[in-house]
Amino acid sequence: DTGVSQNPRHKITKRGQNVTFRCDPISEHNRLYWYRQTLGQGPEFLTYFQNEAQLEKSRLLSDRFSAERPKGSFSTLEIQRTEQGDSAMYLCASSFSPSEAFFGQGTRLTVV
Amino acid sequence: QKEVEQNSGPLSVPEGAIASLNCTYSDRGSQSFFWYRQYSGKSPELIMSIYSNGDKEDGRFTAQLNKASQYVSLLIRDSQPSDSATYLCAVNDGSNYKLTFGKGTLLTVNP
Numbered sequence: 001d002t003g004v005s006q007n008p009r010h011k012i013t014k015r016g017q018n019v020t021f022r023c024d025p026i027s028e029h030n031r032l033y034w035y036r037q038t039l040g041q042g043p044e045f046l047t048y049f050q051n052e053a054q055l056e057k058s059r060l061l062s063d064r065f066s067a068e069r070p071k072g073s074f075s076t077l078e079i080q081r082t083e084q085g086d087s088a089m090y091l092c093a094s095s096f097s098p099s100e101a102f103f104g105q106g107t108r109l110t111v112v
Numbered sequence: 113q114k115e116v117e118q119n120s121g122p123l124s125v126p127e128g129a130i131a132s133l134n135c136t137y138s139d140r141g142s143q144s145f146f147w148y149r150q151y152s153g154k155s156p157e158l159i160m161s162i163y164s165n166g167d168k169e170d171g172r173f174t175a176q177l178n179k180a181s182q183y184v185s186l187l188i189r190d191s192q193p194s195d196s197a198t199y200l201c202a203v204n205d206g207s208n209y210k211l212t213f214g215k216g217t218l219l220t221v222n223p
Contacts, residue, residue, distance in 0.1 A: 031209060033210060033211075035211075040120075040215065041215055042116070042200050042202075042213030042214050042215050042216055043156065043200070043211070043213050044213075045210045045211065045212070048209075048210055056210065089155075091155055091156070095209060100146060100158050100161050101146075101158070101209070101211060102158060103148075103155045103156050103157070103158075104155060105154070105155050106154075106155040
């Protein structure tokens with residue numbers, strides 16, 4: 001499968017716990033994006049990387065969120081001290097600039 | 113704040129009809145425009161991209177762009193029940209390629 005891959009597909013966690021998601025982009029794509037989507041809304045931009053550099057982070061993103069893309073390959077998104085409001089679908093997308101972005105299957109997070 | 117507006121629907125059309133989905137955007141600097149299809153519980157799937165004024169056709173799909181009116185649309189000809197999904201309009205300004213999405217329009221194609 002040469003598409004964008006995200007793991008895990010589903011995550012249920014207790015409030016206050018830390019969670020980490022992984023994204024493996026399409027191999028030749030140098031840009032990687034994280035979005036968050038809640039029910040009835042379009043995806044909302046969180047952050048993006050060009051190769052290993054994190055070039056932009058949404059002002060809506062609290063300090064509890066951090067993302068990395070070591071060596072410009074896969075990326076991880078960590079949420080510390082999860083809150084119920086963090087429950088959402090977390091989507092990763094990649095593109096070869098300038099080009100269309102392709103999304104992975106998403107990680108659905110439920111905070112209980 | 114850059115905004116992308118779509119009618120939330122639901123838009124209901126009979127099988128075989130033309131479905132017309134509309135989108136307006138606020139940033140005149142926007143350069144690239146995309147339509148994504150999203151089935152319930154799934155991730156968005158890119159179906160069309162358009163970069164210049166006019167029409168772009170791909171199979172049963174036609175995207176139309178009018179930058180002067182800040183308007184982009186998607187026509188689906190010969191609609192099929194399998195086209196039933198939420199259609200997301202997305203726009204970027206070309207500076208960093210991040211996308212701003214509308215809330216999506218739910219399309220239902222009735223057999």
